[in-house]
Amino acid sequence: MNKKIFRSSLLVALLVLTASFVMMIGILFNYFQLQIEKELKNEAIYISAAIENEGTEYLKNIVNNEKRVTLISADGTVIADTSVEADELENHLDREEIKKALADGHGTSVRYSETLTEKVVYYAELLDDGSILRVSTKQYTVVTVLLGLSQSISVVILLTFILSFILSRRVSKSIVKPINELDLDNPENNNTYEELSPLLSKISSQHKTIEKQLHEAKKQQEEFSLIIENMSDGLLIIDKNMQVLMCNTSAKKLLNASENVNGNVFSVNRSKSFRQSVEKSLGGERFENEMVYDDRHYNIIANPVYEDSEIIGAFIVIIDITDTIQREQMRREFTSNVSHELKTPLTSISGFAEMMMNGGIDEATVKDFSKSIYDEAQRLISLVIDIIRISELDEKSNMFVKEKVDLYELSEEIIERLKPHADKKSIKMNIFGGKAQVYGVRKILDEIIYNLCDNAVKYNNNGGTVDIIVGTTDNETILTVRDNGIGIPKNAQKRVFERFYRVDKSRSKEKGGTGLGLSIVKHGAVFHNAQITLESQINEGTSITLKFPKQ
Ligand code: ADP
Numbered sequence: 001m002n003k004k005i006f007r008s009s010l011l012v013a014l015l016v017l018t019a020s021f022v023m024m025i026g027i028l029f030n031y032f033q034l035q036i037e038k039e040l041k042n043e044a045i046y047i048s049a050a051i052e053n054e055g056t057e058y059l060k061n062i063v064n065n066e067k068r069v070t071l072i073s074a075d076g077t078v079i080a081d082t083s084v085e086a087d088e089l090e091n092h093l094d095r096e097e098i099k100k101a102l103a104d105g106h107g108t109s110v111r112y113s114e115t116l117t118e119k120v121v122y123y124a125e126l127l128d129d130g131s132i133l134r135v136s137t138k139q140y141t142v143v144t145v146l147l148g149l150s151q152s153i154s155v156v157i158l159l160t161f162i163l164s165f166i167l168s169r170r171v172s173k174s175i176v177k178p179i180n181e182l183d184l185d186n187p188e189n190n191n192t193y194e195e196l197s198p199l200l201s202k203i204s205s206q207h208k209t210i211e212k213q214l215h216e217a218k219k220q221q222e223e224f225s226l227i228i229e230n231m232s233d234g235l236l237i238i239d240k241n242m243q244v245l246m247c248n249t250s251a252k253k254l255l256n257a258s259e260n261v262n263g264n265v266f267s268v269n270r271s272k273s274f275r276q277s278v279e280k281s282l283g284g285e286r287f288e289n290e291m292v293y294d295d296r297h298y299n300i301i302a303n304p305v306y307e308d309s310e311i312i313g314a315f316i317v318i319i320d321i322t323d324t325i326q327r328e329q330m331r332r333e334f335t336s337n338v339s340h341e342l343k344t345p346l347t348s349i350s351g352f353a354e355m356m357m358n359g360g361i362d363e364a365t366v367k368d369f370s371k372s373i374y375d376e377a378q379r380l381i382s383l384v385i386d387i388i389r390i391s392e393l394d395e396k397s398n399m400f401v402k403e404k405v406d407l408y409e410l411s412e413e414i415i416e417r418l419k420p421h422a423d424k425k426s427i428k429m430n431i432f433g434g435k436a437q438v439y440g441v442r443k444i445l446d447e448i449i450y451n452l453c454d455n456a457v458k459y460n461n462n463g464g465t466v467d468i469i470v471g472t473t474d475n476e477t478i479l480t481v482r483d484n485g486i487g488i489p490k491n492a493q494k495r496v497f498e499r500f501y502r503v504d505k506s507r508s509k510e511k512g513g514t515g516l517g518l519s520i521v522k523h524g525a526v527f528h529n530a531q532i533t534l535e536s537q538i539n540e541g542t543s544i545t546l547k548f549p550k551q
Helices: 002-054 057-061 096-104 142-180 194-230 249-254 272-282 322-358 363-395 407-424 442-458 505-510 517-527
Strands: 067-072 078-081 106-113 118-126 132-138 234-239 244-247 287-293 296-307 310-320 403-406 428-433 437-440 465-472 476-483 531-537 541-549
Touching: 002 057, 002 067, 002 106, 002 118, 002 132, 002 142, 057 078, 096 106, 096 118, 096 132, 234 249, 249 310, 272 287, 272 296, 272 310, 296 322, 322 363, 363 517, 403 407, 403 442, 407 428, 407 442, 407 465, 407 476, 437 442, 442 465, 442 476, 442 517, 442 541, 517 531
Parallel strands: 428 465
Antiparallel strands: 067 078, 067 132, 106 118, 118 132, 234 244, 234 310, 287 296, 296 310, 403 437, 465 476, 476 541, 531 541
């Protein structure tokens, strides 16, 4: 731009210079013409005065190569001439300057002189005696003028050129400088050429649009990243060369990969199933596979990504299905356990009933058999009730209505209900603490405390004690059921909350246990977000504590 402005302004300056030069030459030329005419006139006046005094003889004394003086009679005959012999010259009456002088007293003309073979300026003056005095001289041509002034003109041209060059440079620089100094980041803050205002406004509005679009794009990108990062499933995107393009936190965690995942996808995981998924998807196939890694089960779904029907990569979703598999396993175990638990008492009942049906047994034995049938039927009833409770907790947990329940009051009620059992074994049941409210489901809280107290009585020694301690802290409501009974061996302490687990099966059976009591307690605690801890020592007793978070 700078160069262009410089070139243009230099060109303009040179054009102006040439035009002014041509005009100057014209003006000068005209000026010289007038000067010559003036000079010729003055000279004609002097010479006519001299002729009047000295006669035509005066003309003979004039020695001037520059000027030619001619005296012409009123009839056009040349009387005398300073350049040529008078009689050699033809009649001059038809000459333009002579005609004018005869008409107006004086006349001028410029023409080509055949005598002098040059362009000549003539001035003719009518003298008092009727003759005409004509003074003439060569006319300066433009070239003559130019040649005469050539030195000064050359100097002027050179100086003007240098000046134009310098000025054009300065001007172009000064024009471009404010443009170069424009703050395009803040187009509206510029104080520059008015002509640039529309352009700057346009840039400013485009800035705003771009900024807005960038902001939108960034927001969308952030939202997308946030969603991807917060997905519990792993997501991996790779290009066709198996290079990792994106790997979310869950994928890193599930595949146990390092924090900085980049490079080849097999640096993330090398297992056979993973490799197979990657290869099949890059081969254009949607592939689902199961992978077992670090004792956990994953479902890998790999999909090819196409662009213009060409595979450009793949995305791989990794879903942790361990819980589903475990739940399925638990369900299967539960069904088989339930069948087994139901079968045992039913087999006994059926056996006793068959013997009674066959007859031949005395009345006392029939009574014994009937009692056994009754006991087994009771066990079946308790078992079915417990199974129903567990199923309810499993499936209908969102149908329960929550309310404020005072654990102290509830524990007092439960003590009353268990009193007949406790009295049979001379077990003393105590309650400590005070009002301790929990926002929960009364029925479930009742089952929790009842099962804990029931066990504390069941697995206690005659004359033992059961203490229920209820209290609150700033953040929690705490309930502890403590007994000084038989205790639970260390290796069984973790398992007592499993369904149907019993430390001593026959003992539990004898006490009417189903193996589901603590499982119901655990479910109830999970439902109320409560934390369970168990402490136990063989032959010293057991203490189970539940901590309910305050709402
Ligand atoms: P059960 O119906 O057999 O009592 P639970 O699930 O309530 O089943 O308890 C599981 C097992 O844990 C019991 O069989 C028993 O061996 C043991 N247990 C539970 N509570 C106590 C306790 N307070 N003292 C000693 N052992 C206990």
